[in-house]
Amino acid sequence: MPDLKLRALAARLVSEEAKELEIGVSLLWYLTHSDADFFISAKEISDHMQDLGIRSGVNSSRLKSNLAKHPDVVRGRAAGTFRIKTGRSVPYETKYGDLRSPERIPVPDNFLPSSISLGGRxxxxxxxxxxxxxxxxxxxxxxxxxxxxxxxxxxxxxxxxxxxxxxxxxxxxxxxxxxxxxxxxxxxxxxxxxxxxxxxxxxxxxxxxxxxxxxxxxxxxxxxxxxxxxxxxxxxxxxxxxxxxx
Structure with a gap:
């Protein structure tokens, strides 16, 4: 099961109706920005899209080609791998960094619904x-x-x-x-x-x-x-x- 913060990012991207490449780069930022030595493949990104319910049937070859051309992305030594460029994280941090706070992560109320008022306490x-x-x-x-x-x-x-x-x-x-x-x-x-x-x-x-x-x-x-x-x-x-x- 994807972690809570990654699921929160996925929900945000869906609500914003983000395009496929924007989704791919945003996921790439989330998965690689904290480790300068970590790279990930376009296939892994497309698998995340599928697992998170953002996109299905993503053409990983097309995504790979588009990631390679993106100005915020750098290629890894291993063929077909990428990460967010050093110094290019700021826009993503500004837009999605709040999702790192546990208090901001959305939690479904499937067990005890919010329709039961607790007086706003x-x-x-x-x-x-x-x-x-x-x-x-x-x-x-x-x-x-x-x-x-x-x-x-x-x-x-x-x-x-x-x-x-x-x-x-x-x-x-x-x-x-x-x-x-x-x-x-x-x-x-x-x-x-x-x-x-x-x-x-x-x-x-x-x-x-x-x-x-x-x-x-x-x-x-x-x-x-x-x-x-x-x-x-x-x-x-x-x-x-x-x-x-x-």
């Missing part, structure tokens, strides 16, 4: 992004832990909004652990969970705990996917209880 939206990113790229242990964390954060927000934060605050002034928060939530005395919510919170907690603490268990894609649709419904419910559904 930056830390909650950041957790949602991590959940979707770790799910998208197969980091399922991390995904399970982040699901548990977002649930816990929203439970605390719900207690706080209802005026019952003291119920989950220990004698030392700190918020109690998730087990105690869940016990208070399930009692119905402080926040009103729907009938199915207690079952879902237990599953999310169990999944997150196993991912974080089990010595031998490895969370699978099926484990994460089995959390839905309950997890989405739970997050929507907790966001509503916390008055974040705006």
């Amino acid at each position: 930056k830390h909650l939206d950041s957790l949602r992004r991590e959940i979707n990113g770790t799910y998208e790229f197969g980091l399922y242990n991390s995904c399970a832990v982040m699901c548990r964390r977002l649930m816990e954060c929203l439970l605390i927000e719900a207690f706080d909004f209802s005026g019952n934060k003291a119920a989950i605050t220990g004698g030392d002034g700190n918020i109690v652990g998730l087990n105690d928060i869940l016990a208070k939530a399930k009692s119905g005395s402080h926040v009103k969970l729907s009938r199915n919510a207690p079952r879902v919170v237990d599953r999310v907690k169990e999944s997150g705990d196993a991912a974080a603490h089990s010595r031998h268990y490895i969370t699978s894609q099926r484990d994460i996917e089995d959390l839905n649709p309950g997890f989405r419904q739970l997050i929507s419910e907790l966001a509503s209880l916390a008055n974040l559904q705006k």
Whole structure:
């Protein structure tokens, strides 16, 4: 699977409706600009176009000929290989350098959609992004832990909004652990969970705990996917209880 930053570059090139040679040179910049000794062939560039879903059926011989004529490209010693010229990276850095920042890399929201409002709270939206990113790229242990964390954060927000934060605050002034928060939530005395919510919170907690603490268990894609649709419904419910559904 192509790395996140390369996929982000591909998405940008598609959105710009870039021409074939422009795509080829931009990919060449991304793949070679950080290593002055690295060269890549036109065939490898065309394969990247195919793998990234930018272009299919690229004529690598034609691309090779066009790259050889491009003013920003230099040939390598090995026949048919190229790299971006030293000193010619600036325009590409200016145009696409922002994609190196992890915060700018687009992450699909296939697991926990952005249509579920979290009130615009930056830390909650950041957790949602991590959940979707770790799910998208197969980091399922991390995904399970982040699901548990977002649930816990929203439970605390719900207690706080209802005026019952003291119920989950220990004698030392700190918020109690998730087990105690869940016990208070399930009692119905402080926040009103729907009938199915207690079952879902237990599953999310169990999944997150196993991912974080089990010595031998490895969370699978099926484990994460089995959390839905309950997890989405739970997050929507907790966001509503916390008055974040705006």
